Amino acid sequence: MKRFAIATLGAAILMGACTNTPPTPSDTLAAEAAPAEPAVAAGAPTLDYEKFTLDNGLDVVLVVDRSDPIVAFSTVVHVGSNREEPGRTGFAHFFEHMAFNDSENVPRGWNRKAIPDWGGERNGGTWSDGTIYYEVVPKDAFDKILWIDSDRLGYMINTVTQEALEREKQVVKNEKRQRVDNAPYGYTQEVIRKALYPEGHPYNWTVIGQLPDLQAATLDDLKAFYERYYGAGNATLAIVGDIDIAQTRASVEQWFGEIRKGPEVESRTAMPVTLEGDRSLFFEDNFATLPELRITFPTVEAYNADEQALNVLARLIAGTKNSPLYREIVDERKLAPDITSYNNSMELAGEFVLQVRANAGTDLDDVKAAIDAAFVTFEQDGVDETDLKRIKAEQETTLYAGLSTVLGKANQIASDNEFAGDPAFAIKSADLLRAVTAEDVMAVYEKYIKGQPSIMTSFVPEGEADLALDGAALATVWIEEVKTDVASEEVSQGAEAVYDKTPSKYDRSEPPFGDLPLIKMPDIWQAELENDVTLLGIQNDELPLVSFDIVFDAGAWLDPDGKGGTANLVAGLMNEGTATRTAAELEQAIGLLGSGIRVAATSDEVTISATALARNFEPTVALINEMLTQPRWDSADFEREKAAALTEIKGREANPSVIAGLAFSKLIYGPDHPSGRPDEGTTESVQNIGLDDLKAYFGKMLGTNVRMHVAGDISRDRAVSALSGIAANLSPDATSLPSFEVPEQVNAGKAFFIDVPGSKQSVLIIGQLAVSATDADFNKLSFANEKLGGGISGDLAQVLRIEKGYTYGAYSSVGEGRVPQPFRAATSVRANATGASLDVIRDILTNYGPDFDDAAVELTRQKIVKQNTLAFESLSEKLGILHSISKFGRSMTFVEDDQRELLAMPLEEYRRIIGDYLSEPSMTYVVVGDGATQIEPVKAFAGGDVTRLDIHGDVIQEQASEGTH
Numbered sequence: 001m002k003r004f005a006i007a008t009l010g011a012a013i014l015m016g017a018c019t020n021t022p023p024t025p026s027d028t029l030a031a032e033a034a035p036a037e038p039a040v041a042a043g044a045p046t047l048d049y050e051k052f053t054l055d056n057g058l059d060v061v062l063v064v065d066r067s068d069p070i071v072a073f074s075t076v077v078h079v080g081s082n083r084e085e086p087g088r089t090g091f092a093h094f095f096e097h098m099a100f101n102d103s104e105n106v107p108r109g110w111n112r113k114a115i116p117d118w119g120g121e122r123n124g125g126t127w128s129d130g131t132i133y134y135e136v137v138p139k140d141a142f143d144k145i146l147w148i149d150s151d152r153l154g155y156m157i158n159t160v161t162q163e164a165l166e167r168e169k170q171v172v173k174n175e176k177r178q179r180v181d182n183a184p185y186g187y188t189q190e191v192i193r194k195a196l197y198p199e200g201h202p203y204n205w206t207v208i209g210q211l212p213d214l215q216a217a218t219l220d221d222l223k224a225f226y227e228r229y230y231g232a233g234n235a236t237l238a239i240v241g242d243i244d245i246a247q248t249r250a251s252v253e254q255w256f257g258e259i260r261k262g263p264e265v266e267s268r269t270a271m272p273v274t275l276e277g278d279r280s281l282f283f284e285d286n287f288a289t290l291p292e293l294r295i296t297f298p299t300v301e302a303y304n305a306d307e308q309a310l311n312v313l314a315r316l317i318a319g320t321k322n323s324p325l326y327r328e329i330v331d332e333r334k335l336a337p338d339i340t341s342y343n344n345s346m347e348l349a350g351e352f353v354l355q356v357r358a359n360a361g362t363d364l365d366d367v368k369a370a371i372d373a374a375f376v377t378f379e380q381d382g383v384d385e386t387d388l389k390r391i392k393a394e395q396e397t398t399l400y401a402g403l404s405t406v407l408g409k410a411n412q413i414a415s416d417n418e419f420a421g422d423p424a425f426a427i428k429s430a431d432l433l434r435a436v437t438a439e440d441v442m443a444v445y446e447k448y449i450k451g452q453p454s455i456m457t458s459f460v461p462e463g464e465a466d467l468a469l470d471g472a473a474l475a476t477v478w479i480e481e482v483k484t485d486v487a488s489e490e491v492s493q494g495a496e497a498v499y500d501k502t503p504s505k506y507d508r509s510e511p512p513f514g515d516l517p518l519i520k521m522p523d524i525w526q527a528e529l530e531n532d533v534t535l536l537g538i539q540n541d542e543l544p545l546v547s548f549d550i551v552f553d554a555g556a557w558l559d560p561d562g563k564g565g566t567a568n569l570v571a572g573l574m575n576e577g578t579a580t581r582t583a584a585e586l587e588q589a590i591g592l593l594g595s596g597i598r599v600a601a602t603s604d605e606v607t608i609s610a611t612a613l614a615r616n617f618e619p620t621v622a623l624i625n626e627m628l629t630q631p632r633w634d635s636a637d638f639e640r641e642k643a644a645a646l647t648e649i650k651g652r653e654a655n656p657s658v659i660a661g662l663a664f665s666k667l668i669y670g671p672d673h674p675s676g677r678p679d680e681g682t683t684e685s686v687q688n689i690g691l692d693d694l695k696a697y698f699g700k701m702l703g704t705n706v707r708m709h710v711a712g713d714i715s716r717d718r719a720v721s722a723l724s725g726i727a728a729n730l731s732p733d734a735t736s737l738p739s740f741e742v743p744e745q746v747n748a749g750k751a752f753f754i755d756v757p758g759s760k761q762s763v764l765i766i767g768q769l770a771v772s773a774t775d776a777d778f779n780k781l782s783f784a785n786e787k788l789g790g791g792i793s794g795d796l797a798q799v800l801r802i803e804k805g806y807t808y809g810a811y812s813s814v815g816e817g818r819v820p821q822p823f824r825a826a827t828s829v830r831a832n833a834t835g836a837s838l839d840v841i842r843d844i845l846t847n848y849g850p851d852f853d854d855a856a857v858e859l860t861r862q863k864i865v866k867q868n869t870l871a872f873e874s875l876s877e878k879l880g881i882l883h884s885i886s887k888f889g890r891s892m893t894f895v896e897d898d899q900r901e902l903l904a905m906p907l908e909e910y911r912r913i914i915g916d917y918l919s920e921p922s923m924t925y926v927v928v929g930d931g932a933t934q935i936e937p938v939k940a941f942a943g944g945d946v947t948r949l950d951i952h953g954d955v956i957q958e959q960a961s962e963g964t965h
Contacts, residue, residue, distance in 0.1 A: 050245050051423060054253060056261040057233025061413050061423045062248050063240040065406050067542050068873050069517030071241030072136040073145050074410035075153065076418040078265060079229040080129040081209070082202035082348060090172070090209015091217065091225050093126040097168050098222060099133070099230075100124065102159035103151040104501050105508040108493070109802060111148060116793040117859060118144065119866020121407075126207055129347035130418065136407045138869040139242045143511035146255040153235065154259030155502055157226045162219055163494020169214055170491050170805030170830070174761070176208050178808050178828045181480060181760040184287040184654040185357075185459050191475040192296050195279050195455045196351070201271060203349060211480055231262010238414035238423070240406045242517075258504055270301040271348040275453035281475040282458040282468035286758045289654040290647060291467040292357045293364045295371065296455040299343060299350035299448050303420070308432045309440040310343040310352060310448065315391045316441060317341055317378055318354065320591070322387060322584035328374035329356060330640065335367050337644030347419065352448060359643060360650045364458050364469050375450065383438035390591035392434060397594040397613055400545040405874050480760055491805040519868045519899065522878065524885070524892050525716045529727035535708040536882040537719055540875070544614040546712035547875040548719075550624065550726065551883070553705040555604040556679045557737045558697060563689045565645060565681020566697050567601035572641040573694060574599040574608075579630035583637065586623070595620040599627075603674050604737060604818065606701055611875075614713040621722040629729050631698060638691045645686050649678075653951055656756050657828065660763040660928040663754060663953035667924055668769055668822050670743040675819065682952075703733030707886040711878035742820055745769050747924040751942035754949045755931030762834040762929030766841055767824030768922045773816045773888045777913060779898055781814050781823070783905060784913045786860050788812050788848055789825055793863075795844055796825060804840065806833040818887075823917055831930050835937030838925065842941075845920035849911050857907050864902055868895055 049063045081092050100111045107114075115122040120137030133152065135145050180186035190206050197204040237256065239248060275298060300306050318325040318341030325339050340355040356367050402408050417423040457475070458468035527535045559566040575598065577583040590597050595612040597620065608627070612620040652658045662678055669676030680686075706727070710719045748768065771777050789796045789812025796810040807829045815821025825845075829837040872878055884890050891897055927938050939946050948956045 049423075050249065051417070052249065054232065054257050056257065056259055057231070058256055058259070059236040059417055060249075060252050060256075061236065061238045061417055062243065062245055063238070063409060063413065064243060064245060065240055065409065066242045067540075068406070068869065069139045069242050070136055070406060070869050070873065071139050071142050071145070071239065071243060072134065072406040072410040073149055074132060074134045074238045074240075074407070074414040075149055075235055076238075076414040077131045077133075077230065077235045078129075078418050079131055079234065080127050080347075081205065081207040082128050082268070082346075083229060084202070084205070084209070086200065086205070087213060088217070088221065089205040089213045090207070091221070092131055093207055093209065094168070094172050094214060094217065095222065095225055095230075096124050096126045096131050096133075097172055098160060098165070099152050099156055101156070101164055101168065102496070103148075103156035104158055104499075105155060106148055106151045106510075108496060109798075111152060112802065113793040113798065115141075115145070115148070116791045117863050119863055119869060120145075121870065128203060128207055130415070132411065132414070134407060134411060136241075136405075136870060138517050138866045140514040140516050140866075142243070142514055143251065144513070146251055147508070147511055149237070150255040150259065151508070153230065153232065153256070155508075157223055157230075158499040158502070159497045160219065160222060161494055161497045163492060165217070165219055165222065167491040167493060167805045169217065171801055171808060172208075172214055173211055174806070174828070174830050175808040176211060177480070177760040177830060180208065182287070182656060182828070184285055184289070184651075185292055186287070187283060187285070187475075187477045188292070188294060188457055188459055190477055191281055191283060191457050192294065192455050195281060195457075195475075196275070196296060196298060197273055197349070201273065202268075203346070210478060212478070228263065229265060231265075232256065232259040233261040234265045236414045236418040238410040238417070240410040240413070254506055258506070268348055270304075272301060273298045273349055275455070278453045278456060280456040280458070280469050280472040282460060282465065282472035283475045283477070284462045284465055285459045286462050287654045287656075287756075288459055288461045289650050290357050290360055291362055291364050291458065291460045291464065292355070293367050293469070294356075294457045294459075295354040296457075297352040297449055297452055299352045300345055301349055302345040302347055304345065304350070306444050306447070307343070307345045307350070308429070309436050309444040310345070310350070312388070312391060312433070312436050313441050313445055313449075314341040314343045314352065316383060316387055317374075317445075319391075320387065320584070321587050322384070324374040324377045324381070325354070325371065328377065329367065329370045333366070333370050334640060334643060335359060335362050335370055337640075337647050357647075357651070359647045361467070363467050364460070368456070368469060378445070379450065383441050385438060386588065386592070388436075388438060388441070390588055393594040394591050394596075395430075395433065397545065397596065397611055400543045400613075401611060404543055404545065493803055516866075517869050519865065519896065521881070521893055521895050522872055524882065526892075527716065527720045529708070529720070529724050531706070531727055531730045531732045533706045533708060533727040533730065534886055535710070535720065535723060535727075536886055537710040537714070537716055538878045538882065539713070539715060540711060540878065541713045544713050545611065545875065546614050546617050546710065546714045547609075547611050547879055548708070548710035548712075549607050549609040549879060551707045551709070551886075552606040552701050553604065553707075553737055554606045554701040555602050555674075556677070557604045557674045557740070558700055558704075558735075559674070559681070560693060560697070562685060563681075563693055564677050564685035565679075566689055566693055567606055567701075568680045569638075569641055569645060569686070569689060570694050570697050570701065571599040571601040571606055572645070573633075573638060574627055574631065576637040576641065577632045577634070578626045579632055580626070586627075589623060590620070593619055593623075595623075597624060597627075601679060603679055617714055617718070618722045621726065625726050625729065628702070628726060633691060633695060635691055638694065642686060642689065645680060646683060649680055649683055649686065652678075652680075656759060656761070656763045656928045659754055659756065659951050660765045660826075660926050663752065663928075663949055664765045664767065664822075664824065664924070664926045666953040667747050667752065667926065668745070668767070673740045673742060675817075699731070700733075700735045703731040703735035704737070706730055709879050709882035709886065711875045711882070740819075742769065748922045749924075750947065751925040751927065751938060751945070752947045752949050753931070753935055753938050754926070754928040754951060754953075755935070756928055756951070757930060757932065759928070759930040760831055761828045762831050762837075762927055762934055763826075763828050764834075764837060764841070765824055765826045765926045766845075766923050767822045768917070768924060769820050770814055770823045770917045772818055772820050774818070775820075777916070778814070778816075779901055780905060780909060780913045781917050783860055783864065783902055784852075784910050784918065785812055785814055785823065786863060787852070787856050788844070788918070790863070795848070796827065796841070799840055799844060800827060800829065800837060804833075804836075806830060806837050806840075831934055834927065834929055834934045835941050838927075838938070838941040842920055845918060845923065848918060849914035852907070852910050852914060854907055857905070857910060861902055865899055868899065871895065
């Protein structure tokens with residue numbers, strides 16, 4: 001049995017990459033040498049672990065974590081898009097999808113459907129260098145996941161049919177449409193990779209690949225890919241949670257030991273690239289509303305000695321308000337609301353990226369000039385030692401947060417083992433990070449950035465090519481043509497494959513559940529502070545970390561008439577310093593503590609959220625008190641925040657999903673209700689706001705009802721002592737939220753269409769007004785919705801994605817709020833399946849109540865009860881429990897109360913709820929898509945009566961004369 005200090009595990013991932021020096025295989029998770037300076041407090045917690053390798057080459061790492069009755073599984077396979085070939089791009093990602101379908105001993109569809117039904121979470125991911133599959137489940141499903149995971153890794157290829165292949169092609173193509181083709185700036189990565197990496201280089205193409213390559217994939221291609229890369233010898237399995245080491249090892253040897261090792265997968269040596277000169281490319285983006293400049297410098301592969309210094313450089317040069325790029329671009333020249341910089345070192349090569357999404361109408365030549373000027377400043381001033389110290393301090397808190405869940409631990413350990421040959425390589429990486437000096441940072445700047453050639457991409461709104469960098473060449477990308485003929489894309493699951501099962505000396509049928517873990521809410525303490533402030537807390541000492549927040553019942557509900565977005569600006573300005581500290585000085589003070597503080601506004605709340613090391617809780621609270629009692633109210637800061645808000649508002653006009661969501665809310669609540677307006681306001685309303693409006697709002701906010709919540713390694717007495725000072729400084733005015741009448745619902749059964757020309761997908765939102773979170777029917781409606789759209793196992797996703805291949809995902813939910821909230825179902829479907837998808841959704845909703853039976857009742861009970869084992873693990877989830885209690889007046893044992901209500905709910909009550917709130921004739925349909933090709937299918941669905949809206953959700957007036965609504 002070995003032990004490792006959780007305090008240092010995982011630091012590699014914090015800087016956005018995966019370690020520095022060549023890997024040294026090891027079975028111990030202890031650092032070989034003490035760091036030069038401690039990054040963590042003495043006495044950091046430790047966890048038991050064991051690493052072993054099966055005869056077939058599978059590496060296994062086991063970690064005991066008994067904080068919750070759950071277990072996480074992470075399988076990392078050392079194959080990513082860098083193993084593909086031109087003309088066969090996207091295969092690694094495509095195979096990840098196929099691996100979630102059938103396997104020899106697991107029933108069809110169970111990989112996606114059964115795990116959520118067992119109360120678990122599951123997913124996978126592919127990147128340039130690898131593929132990961134992961135689950136976290138209640139411990140009673142432990143053996144079932146070993147059964148599913150081993151069958152996926154070793155026994156799936158025989159079950160693949162041509163029909164399954166064609167169906168999954170449509171799902172992956174829909175994912176690409178949703179994430180790339182239908183998203184602003186979606187083609188940027190494709191343009192950069194083609195320009196940066198020469199033809200034949202494994203990074204010349206994107207991970208998701210090209211649609212023509214996916215469409216051309218054959219069954220033989222898929223099987224060859226499996227045979228080449230999917231052996232046990234090319235993977236690592238990590239299991240973390242409430243396990244017994246000896247029993248788990250025996251179970252792993254049984255379930256995984258017979259899997260074929262597979263051929264040796266050759267190691268890849270680094271393939272860094274160099275550029276002979278700058279390359280500047282531009283693209284007119286149909287979805288973009290703001291110009292964006294990215295500058296990409298080639299750097300080093302993962303584990304290179306320069307990697308950590310490059311990671312630190314990215315934070316120093318652009319990652320803070322004190323960084324030279326932020327000061328030049330945002331503060332001085334006011335060209336953009338922010339700038340992003342990061343180093344991404346991959347297995348074969350690396351990239352250092354600067355990204356600026358500028359204000360509307362900004363010439364990107366001005367942005368480039370500002371970047372050049374900031375570089376000169378950096379060269380003259382050098383590295384600020386305090387900034388360097390702050391960056392290192394921040395990593396400790398980020399480290400703990402990343403490892404606060406069993407799944408976070410499992411994913412980190414599996415990846416470190418597979419790519420570094422050592423599940424504890426992050427410890428060495430943490431040491432290397434701590435050892436980075438100012439001289440190291442300047443050295444990598446001189447070597448990789450200063451005067452070095454780069455790829456510069458200017459993505460500008462369509463018709464605004466003049467905003468691109470002067471001399472930029474037009475970039476070319478393959479763009480799918482939207483066609484109305486979908487006969488070639490109609491797919492189905494088809495018949496199951498016929499094959500001879502792979503022999504096994506074990507019974508590979510489904511194992512039974514283990515003992516159902518008992519569900520009990522964590523102990524919650526409560527204190528009443530001055531000015532009627534309620535403080536709720538949960539003490540948890542697994543990690544030396546505390547998360548807490550202060551919630552004002554304010555938000556957009558308190559915005560002055562005609563000045564929507566005031567609360568949002570107040571929150572933004574609170575992040576911009578205090579009367580005695582500039583924004584950069586406040587950020588530095590917070591960072592030197594290793595803390596994080598953020599202020600944000602929603603429709604009915606303004607929340608100050610914070611995360612701190614337990615030892616620095618009181619100083620962090622003191623800084624928040626300073627923010628509340630000594631606001632800055634600097635006019636220059638205000639104008640910058642206002643400009644940033646206007647840029648954000650302009651940017652959301654490019655997102656079809658946001659357009660659909662805002663239009664749906666306006667149809668439900670009307671334009672005069674706060675829930676019918678965007679919390680950030682509109683261009684017109686934000687332009688009306690002055691600094692005096694923010695001061696007046698802030699005063700009213702301090703007089704509203706205030707709730708505080710804290711979770712983590714902190715005692716009740718300590719929390720009360722620290723937070724009492726803030727409570728005492730609040731105004732006792734008891735400002736109450738105004739009430740707003742929810743308008744009469746007049747859009748039942750109506751269809752609304754918003755044209756976004758060239759859309760490769762249509763965004764569909766279907767719903768109706770339901771109940772508030774305090775209504776007696778709220779829990780029952782949440783229960784009734786679970787089978788309909790509660791995740792990938794819900795009816796919507798099972799039909800629209802799994803059976804039809806129309807979409808990448810389809811879900812439904814019930815909003816949670818003080819006023820009645822809508823039920824809504826949402827999906828993005830391929831454009832030429834818009835009409836068919838609407839028909840499917842209408843059929844599902846129409847038949848949902850009549851088809852809901854006793855089996856559905858039992859499925860719902862089992863799923864929700866078991867999901868609750870995962871409900872309290874992270875500190876953020878613990879805070880969520882406290883929020884529900886303080887905001888909605890729920891009991892200290894409300895989760896257990898809700899479970900009793902669930903278990904007692906009979907079939908007839910489900911059918912009543914479905915009839916009252918999920919009735920199809922009461923639904924409002926919103927469609928956002930390509931008008932030229934999709935308005936006719938929507939009209940056909942709606943019986944010819946469709947209302948056209950603009951992107952702001954307002955009726956297009958010329959349509960009114962045609963009798964539309």
